[in-house]
Amino acid sequence: MNNSYVEFKKRKQERIDNFDMIFAFDNKQLDEGLKKLGVNLDEVVSIGMNGFIRKSDIEAFNEMVDSFKGEYIKNMKDDDFVYEMFKYEMGNHEYIITFDDEEILNACEIDEHLFIADERLKEIYLKAKNHYLNEVDQ
Incomplete structure (x- = not known):
């Protein structure tokens, strides 16, 4: 069975991996990264988390990020996608140990206030939680 959420994550990661960017945590890595990009320090901009692009x-970077947001918003209208997302992140974040709902919502990029106000999301979350816990418990 295809998991639309996992497929979305894979497509997103492939695009990020194929985008010319560097990550540098010291001057040596920065110098090597600048050479890789074929630029000098004045020709790059930080994207946060020690990442740099030309x-x-x-x-192009902003368009890529915006396309991720647009696809995510579109996918959030699909109950199966939302269910798969919740269940996947529960497994990914060891929900069976932590029972930390806030951690799962953060991983899914869902604001807690939105979640509280959205009956559909709560219903899908509870369904995914019950299925996840039943599968892990067996």
């Missing part, structure tokens, strides 16, 4: 790639 200034000339800002628009």
Whole structure:
């Protein structure tokens, strides 16, 4: 059975992996990364978390990130996607040990206030939680 959430994550990761960017945690890594990108320090911009892209790639990077957001918003209308997302992240974050609902919502990029107000999301979450716990318990 295909998991649409896992497929979404894979597509997203492949696009990120194929985008020209570097991560540098010291000057040596930064120098090596600048050489890889074929630029000097004045020609890169930080994307956070010690990541850098060429200034000339800002628009393409932003378009990529926006496309992820758009696809995520579209997918959130699909109950199966939401169910698969919750259940996958419960397994990924060892929910059977932590029972930390907030951690799962954060992993799914769902604001806790939105979640509380959204009966559909709560219903799907409870279904995924029950299925996950029953499967792990066996």
